[in-house]
Structures are given as C-alpha cells and as structure tokens.
Amino acid sequence: xxxxxxxxxxxxxxxxxxxxxxxxxxxxxxxxxxxxxxxxxxxxxxxxxxxxxxxxxxxxxxxxxxxxxxxxxxxxxxxxxxxxxxxxxxxxxxxxxxxxxxxxxxxxxxxxxxxxxxxxxxxxxxxxxxxxxxxxxxxxxxxxxxxxxxxxxxxxxxxxxxxxxxxxxxxxxxxxxxxxxxxxxxxxxxxxxxxxxxxxxxxxxxxxxxxxxxxxxxxxxxxxxxxxxxxxxxxxxxxxxxxxxxxxxxxxxxxxxxxxxxxxxxxxxxxxxxxxxxxxxxxxxxxxxxxxxxxxxxxxxxxxxxxxxxxxxxxxxxxxxxxxxxxxxxxxxxxxxxxxxxxxxxxxxxxxxxxxxxxxxxxxxxxxxxxxxxxxxxxxxxxxxxxxxxxxxxxxxxxxxxxxxxx
Amino acid sequence: xxxxxxxxxxxxxxxxxxxxxxxxxxxxxxxxxxxxxxxxxxxxxxxxxxxxxxxxxxxxxxxxxxxxxxxxxxxxxxxxxxxxxxxxxxxxxxxxxxxxxxxxxxxxxxxxxxxxxxxxxxxxxxxxxxxxxxxxxxxxxxxxxxxxxxxxxxxxxxxxxxxxxxxxxxxxxxxxxxxxxxxxxxxxxxxxxxxxxxxxxxxxxxxxxxxxxxxxxxxxxxxxxxxxxxxxxxxxxxxxxxxxxxxxxxxxxxxxxxxxxxxxxxxxxxxxxxxxxxxxxxxxxxxxxxxxxxxxxxxxxxxxxxxxxxxxxxxxxxxxxxxxxxxxxxxxxxxxxxxxxxxxxxxxxxxxxxxxxxxxxxxxxxxxxxxxxxxxxxxxxxxxxxxxxxxxxxxxxxxxxxxxxx
Numbered sequence: 001x002x003x004x005x006x007x008x009x010x011x012x013x014x015x016x017x018x019x020x021x022x023x024x025x026x027x028x029x030x031x032x033x034x035x036x037x038x039x040x041x042x043x044x045x046x047x048x049x050x051x052x053x054x055x056x057x058x059x060x061x062x063x064x065x066x067x068x069x070x071x072x073x074x075x076x077x078x079x080x081x082x083x084x085x086x087x088x089x090x091x092x093x094x095x096x097x098x099x100x101x102x103x104x105x106x107x108x109x110x111x112x113x114x115x116x117x118x119x120x121x122x123x124x125x126x127x128x129x130x131x132x133x134x135x136x137x138x139x140x141x142x143x144x145x146x147x148x149x150x151x152x153x154x155x156x157x158x159x160x161x162x163x164x165x166x167x168x169x170x171x172x173x174x175x176x177x178x179x180x181x182x183x184x185x186x187x188x189x190x191x192x193x194x195x196x197x198x199x200x201x202x203x204x205x206x207x208x209x210x211x212x213x214x215x216x217x218x219x220x221x222x223x224x225x226x227x228x229x230x231x232x233x234x235x236x237x238x239x240x241x242x243x244x245x246x247x248x249x250x251x252x253x254x255x256x257x258x259x260x261x262x263x264x265x266x267x268x269x270x271x272x273x274x275x276x277x278x279x280x281x282x283x284x285x286x287x288x289x290x291x292x293x294x295x296x297x298x299x300x301x302x303x304x305x306x307x308x309x310x311x312x313x314x315x316x317x318x319x320x321x322x323x324x325x326x327x328x329x330x331x332x333x334x335x336x337x338x339x340x341x342x343x344x345x346x347x348x349x350x351x352x353x354x355x356x357x358x359x360x361x362x363x364x365x366x367x368x369x370x371x372x373x374x375x376x377x378x379x380x381x382x383x384x385x386x387x388x389x390x391x392x393x394x395x396x397x398x399x400x401x402x403x404x405x406x407x
Numbered sequence: 408x409x410x411x412x413x414x415x416x417x418x419x420x421x422x423x424x425x426x427x428x429x430x431x432x433x434x435x436x437x438x439x440x441x442x443x444x445x446x447x448x449x450x451x452x453x454x455x456x457x458x459x460x461x462x463x464x465x466x467x468x469x470x471x472x473x474x475x476x477x478x479x480x481x482x483x484x485x486x487x488x489x490x491x492x493x494x495x496x497x498x499x500x501x502x503x504x505x506x507x508x509x510x511x512x513x514x515x516x517x518x519x520x521x522x523x524x525x526x527x528x529x530x531x532x533x534x535x536x537x538x539x540x541x542x543x544x545x546x547x548x549x550x551x552x553x554x555x556x557x558x559x560x561x562x563x564x565x566x567x568x569x570x571x572x573x574x575x576x577x578x579x580x581x582x583x584x585x586x587x588x589x590x591x592x593x594x595x596x597x598x599x600x601x602x603x604x605x606x607x608x609x610x611x612x613x614x615x616x617x618x619x620x621x622x623x624x625x626x627x628x629x630x631x632x633x634x635x636x637x638x639x640x641x642x643x644x645x646x647x648x649x650x651x652x653x654x655x656x657x658x659x660x661x662x663x664x665x666x667x668x669x670x671x672x673x674x675x676x677x678x679x680x681x682x683x684x685x686x687x688x689x690x691x692x693x694x695x696x697x698x699x700x701x702x703x704x705x706x707x708x709x710x711x712x713x714x715x716x717x718x719x720x721x722x723x724x725x726x727x728x729x730x731x732x733x734x735x736x737x738x739x740x741x742x743x744x745x746x747x748x749x750x751x752x753x754x755x756x757x758x759x760x761x762x763x764x765x766x767x768x769x770x771x772x773x774x775x776x777x778x779x780x781x782x783x784x785x786x787x788x789x790x791x792x793x794x795x796x797x798x799x800x801x802x803x804x805x806x807x808x809x810x811x812x813x
Contacts, residue, residue: 028538029503031496032435034785036539036559039438043597044541044559299609301599405599405609
C-alpha cells in the first residue's frame with residue numbers, strides 16, 4: 001500500500017512537470033521553408049501562391065442609384081416590430097399600410113356567432129410621443145401598392161380623419177370607429193364564419209387600411225407599436241364583448257421626390273431605400289485568374305470592397321450585394337438584400353469611417369459559374385431604428401481588392 | 408487506498424502519454440526522404456550503444472538488429488521501446504523546439520526446442536512528422552492589411568511487422584530469417600487561408616499508402632570472445648495507391664503505382680574485453696540507388712552509409728551477492744549515418760543505463776541520445792535532437808517453474 005502511494009505521489013508531480021515543460025514547446029515551426037520548397041516547389045512561399053488583384057475605378061463602367069422613374073416598390077419598410085412612419089419631409093414622403101386578420105389572433109376558436117349583433121369596430125393607432133401629432137387620413141385598402149395614391153375608383157374609401165391632438169371627429173382620439181354599416185357589417189360577417197387556425201392564417205379574411213397625411217406641409221409622424229382592432233358586439237340581451245387583435249402586417253413606403261435626377265448619382269437614402277449601384281467590368285479579373293489557372297486550381301481567397309463613409313462624423317451601416325444582373329424591382333432587391341451581409345463601420349471620424357464589404361462567396365461562385373463580364377455592386381442602408389429619416393450618403397466608387405491563390 | 412493510489416498513478420501516466428501522443432512535428436529534413444526519416448529501430452540495450460547490435464548475441468537485443476540473434480535465445484523474450492523525442496530546429500538565429508512521443512518497437516520471441524526460436528515484432532522503421540505554418544501580412548490599397556497563412560503538414564512513415572525464425576547452426580554460429588510485411592503511409596496537406604476571406608481555407612492533400620513484402624536474414628558467428636554478424640534485408644516491389652484531394656474537387660483523383668524500397672546490408676562485431684566490458688561496432692549501407700517509385704516521393708536519393716560503435720560496462724557481473732549498482736549495465740555509444748540524400752547526415756551520442764530486475768529475468772533501460780542532423784545544401788539549417796528512450800525487456804523459460812513475475 002505504501003509503495004503504491006509513494007509511486008503515485010512521485011509520478012504525478014513528475015508527469016505534471018513534464019507536461020508543463022512540454023507546454024512550452026512549439027506546436028509547429030516556420031523554419032526550413034527552403035527545404036520544403038526544394039521538395040514541393042511553390043508550396044510554402046506565400047508570394048508564389050497568392051497574388052493580389054485590385055479592381056480600381058477604371059474598371060467601374062458606371063455608378064448610379066435605384067429607383068429611377070418606373071422602378072417599382074422601393075422604399076417599403078416592414079414595420080412589424082418597429083415604428084410606422086408617415087408624412088412628408090423635404091422631397092420624401094411616406095404612407096403606412098396595415099392589415100388585420102379576422103378574428104383577432106388571440107382567440108382560441110370561432111369568436112362570433114350569427115346571433116351576435118355588431119355595435120362597432122374600432123381600429124386603434126398609437127402615436128409616438130416624440131412625433132408632432134397631425135391629422136391622419138385613414139383609407140380602406142387591401143392592396144399595399146395603393147399606399148401612396150389612395151384611389152376611390154380602385155375601391156379605396158376614406159374612412160376617417162384622426163386628430164391625435166384632440167380635434168378628431170372620432171370618439172376616441174387615436175382611433176377609427178366603424179359603426180354598423182356596409183364595411184363594418186362585411187367585416188363582422190366574415191369574422192363570424194372564421195375559425196382561428198394558425199396553420200391557415202393566410203386563407204383567413206384580412207382587412208387592410210392606409211394611413212397618410214396627403215399634405216405636403218406636414219412633417220413626418222411615427223406610430224409606436226402595432227395598430228390594434230377591436231370588435232364591440234352584443235350577445236343575447238346584455239352581454240357585450242371587446243376583443244383586440246394586433247395587425248399581422250404593417251409597412252410604410254417612402255419615396256424621394258426626384259428619382260430622375262437622383263438615379264444619376266450613386267447615393268444611399270434611408271427613407272426611400274435608395275440603393276447605390278456600381279457596374280464593374282470584370283474582364284481583367286477573370287483574365288488575371290486565367291493566367292494563374294493553368295491547372296484549374298486558382299481560388300479567390302479574399303475579396304473586399306472598401307466603402308468609404310460620409311464626410312460628416314457618422315457610422316456607415318449598410319447591406320451590400322454583388323450580383324451579375326441588374327435588378328430594378330424594389331421588392332426583388334429587398335429579397336436579395338434581406339439575406340445579404342450587413343456591415344457597420346466602427347469609426348465616426350469624418351472621412352475615415354469605412355466598411356470593408358466582403359464579397360468572397362459571391363466572387364467564388366462567379367469564378368466557378370460563368371465568370372460574367374458585368375458585376376453589379378448594390379449598397380443600401382441597413383434597416384435600423386436608429387437611422388435618421390433624412391440620412392443620405394453619396395458613395396465614391398468602391399475599390400475591390402482580391403487575393404487569388406493557387407494551391 | 409492502494410487501489411485509488413494505483414488508479415491515480417495509472418491515470419497520470421495515461422494522461423501524460425495521451426497528451427504526448429498528440430504532439431507532433433519532428434523534422435523538416437524528413438520531407439526529403441521518400442519514406443521519411445530513418446529511425447534506429449532496436450531494443451533498449453542496442454540503442455544505448457548507438458545501435459551497434461548487428462554483431463552482438465544477447466537475448467535482449469531481440470531480432471531488430473540481426474534476426475540471427477533469435478538463434479541464440481533459449482527462453483521466451485519480450486522487448487518494447489518507446490522514445491520521447493525533443494527536436495530543436497535551427498535556421499539562422501531562430502529556432503523552434505518540438506516534441507513527440509514515438510513508440511518504436513515491440514517484439515516477442517519463443518524458443519521451441521529443438522526447432523529453434525520464433526520471433527514476432529512490430530517496428531516503426533521511418534517517420535515523417537512536420538507541421539509548418541507561416542504567415543504573411545499583405546498590405547491592401549486602402550491602408551489595411553490581410554494576414555494570409557500557409558500550413559503544411561506532412562506525416563507518416565514506414566511500419567512493419569515481421570515473423571522470424573532462428574536457430575543454432577551446428578557449432579559455428581547462429582542463423583535467422585524473417586518475413587516482413589511493410590506499410591508505408593504518407594499524408595501531405597497544404598492549407599491556405601486569409602483572415603479576410605471568410606470562406607473555407609483552400610487545401611491540397613495527398614495520401615499515399617504502400618504495402619509490400621520483404622525478407623530479412625542474418626548470421627552470427629562467435630569466435631571465442633569475438634562475435635561477427637551480418638544482416639541484410641530485401642524489399643520486394645509493392646503496390647501503392649495515391650489519392651489527391653483539393654478544394655476544387657474536379658482536380659481530385661486516385662492512381663496506382665509501384666514502389667521498390669531499397670535493400671540494406673550491415674556488418675557488425677562485438678568483443679568481450681572482460682566479463683565487465685563489451686565493445687561493439689557495426690556498419691551498414693542502404694542502397695537507395697535501387698529505389699524505384701512510379702510517383703516522385705521526396706527528393707533525389709543516394710546510397711546511405713552508417714557506422715555505429717559502443718561499449719558496455721557491468722562492474723561486477725559475476726558476484727554472488729553484488730550490490731545493485733554493481734550489476735547495473737552502463738553503456739555509451741556513438742552513431743553516424745548518411746541520410747537518404749547524399750548531402751544529409753546525422754550523428755548522435757548515446758548514454759544509457761540498464762536496470763536488471765527479477766534476478767536477471769528483466770531489464771529496464773533508460774537511454775539518452777543527443778545528436779544533430781543536417782544537410783550541406785542548407786548551411787544555416789540544422790536539427791538538434793534529444794531522444795529519451797525507455798526500454799522494457801523480460802525473459803523466461805517456459806518450462807521453468809518460478810514465482811518470478813515480470
């Protein structure tokens with residue numbers, strides 16, 4: 001017993017000391033590159049493997065921005081979890097669009113029966129306390145494309161003009177009240193036959209509304225949180241129930257005033273989602289890779305666009321996308337940029353904030369698939385509640401730095 | 408209490424060996440040699456005299472130096488050797504210190520009278536271990552920079568198992584032959600990465616596996632106090648498979664080719680100066696000019712000569728009641744060998760002590776080998792090494808009833 005214990009007491013410290021000693025040893029070496037090179041030429045000398053290619057402004061055919069006249073659906077902001085914005089400021093104008101499901105999504109099953117009688121339907125909005133209250137016009141619409149131009153001939157009807165500052169014609173200052181009538185009855189009738197089922201949400205009746213000011217002199221106004229809808233009805237002789245439901249979709253759309261002239265410059269605008277686009281001629285890049293590509297092994301290992309930030313002290317928070325085609329449809333571009341990388345510069349010192357936009361994956365794909373001659377770099381402000389409504393930045397031509405390696 | 412202490416002891420040793428076995432990186436020069444860096448594959452007693460065991464007849468020298476040594480064994484013998492390798496790679500004024508655990512040999516031999524003695528062993532014959540990483544900071548046009556790195560790893564080596572037989576040939580000596588099955592593997596990977604890349608590193612890997620057969624033979628001739636020995640090995644041409652894989656999978660592939668590893672021959676002699684003193688020398692050649700490969704492995708090779716010498720001292724081997732230190736075996740050795748390229752060579756000094764156990768039924772060797780290898784083509788480059796060997800040997804006659812356990 002003593003022998004075993006003594007052996008343990010001796011062995012453990014010796015081995016621990018050995019491990020500590022070994023931990024000071026190197027895991028690898030960077031010496032002897034010449035020996036390896038003689039056996040495996042070109043293996044361990046980085047200069048022989050990696051070449052830097054810089055695509056400067058001479059390779060940029062043009063820089064412009066979207067939308068131009070006729071480019072659709074730009075400036076749509078999904079606002080489910082942030083603020084709705086409406087109003088006009090400078091050349092930019094915004095209207096909001098909200099849709100509700102029926103019945104309200106808090107219901108366990110069908111809420112209403114044919115014997116219930118509707119008293120009223122109330123749609124409630126919440127004005128952000130930091131906004132200057134203005135009269136808001138509420139239109140009924142089922143199509144968000146009408147958001148900026150409500151049109152009675154297309155079925156849009158004005159429902160109310162709300163005054164958040166107390167001079168509303170509604171009984172509740174921040175609400176639209178639909179008393180029994182054609183619209184309210186239609187909504188209620190649809191709800192009596194609707195069954196709450198999250199799986200069939202898309203098939204359930206929906207009710208949509210537009211909020212706008214239609215007044216060029218107004219400033220922008222924000223709504224906090226999601227608008228709500230409530231049904232006030234009578235069941236039997238005395239019972240009255242009220243059920244609130246939050247909107248399941250809320251967007252606002254902003255446009256800038258002069259797309260024809262703005263599209264000529266590579267400019268970013270937060271409100272209208274104006275997107276800077278640069279078109280590059282990539283022939284020289286593919287040619288460079290081709291000269292290194294005798295064995296079809298050349299790989300791009302690093303590809304970075306340097307985006308220079310605003311002259312004023314601010315960060316640059318953008319999403320960017322490198323594509324081989326020009327996308328002019330705002331919804332399509334939204335979808336592409338929604339999954340594109342976002343990058344924010346760290347510096348706020350004027351003229352020094354910079355975003356290094358990594359486009360490695362895109363360029364690797366293009367290298368393998370067709371090596372297109374034209375490459376389009378899209379840059380747009382990222383959705384950020386801290387972004388300023390009027391924020392705009394004009395970008396210089398970003399320069400592309402590419403590292404190409406040949407194993 | 409004893410159980411917990413013993414468990415603690417075993418866990419400690421296990422952890423140490425496990426961690427040590429994870430360490431790698433040994434020799435840059437080894438990438439030049441087709442099958443890796445040649446190792447002195449021998450049991451502890453032979454290692455401690457510089458590997459000069461070709462002409463030594465001793466049970467605990469096993470069949471590694473000379474398969475004819477089997478012929479002199481009249482009992483069952485077990486031997487195992489492992490090495491803790493410390494390497495210092497020096498270039499210019501810079502150096503890297505690396506460590507590896509390297510099991511070398513395990514062998515068994517059984518004497519069956521009157522047929523002879525049969526042996527079986529597993530040997531690590533050559534090794535390639537290298538982990539090379541270099542980084543380079545490349546400035547970008549905008550004032551920032553990108554750090555690119557290349558990692559090069561090369562590991563593998565030649566392992567073999569052999570089954571041999573040896574016996575006494577009349578009154579003039581001992582002879583032995585063995586069949587050997589060889590396995591040579593080589594993994595070679597290069598990785599490229601850039602810190603701004605964001606994607607997977609590029610890689611280029613090659614895997615080679617060779618399987619071959621060999622025969623060994625040897626003779627030991629004792630002449631009074633002198634023992635002469637000769638040992639040779641011939642490797643038959645074998646098949647190898649090479650698999651390449653790259654980031655761009657379209658260039659990956661597999662092909663087959665053949666390899667002929669070189670034959671080798673060694674001569675040795677030992678002389679019992681007195682009951683206490685024994686000296687041994689051996690010299691050999693590996694005929695790398697006979698090496699053939701359908702695919703280039705390593706650099707240009709040339710025949711490699713080797714020489715080793717050593718001596719053993721036992722203070723009082725024949726005392727009936729000696730003190731323990733008087734029966735301990737003290738050994739010194741030296742070896743010099745050319746490496747498979749004509750410009751490369753290696754020398755080392757060895758010192759060892761053998762601790763007899765169980766009344767001569769066992770022997771534990773502790774050996775330190777210090778040396779250097781270099782290549783005259785790389786004047787500022789050398790590799791110093793310290794190998795700490797542990798050898799365990801045991802012997803027992805099957806028919807002998809004994810309470811001795813080993």
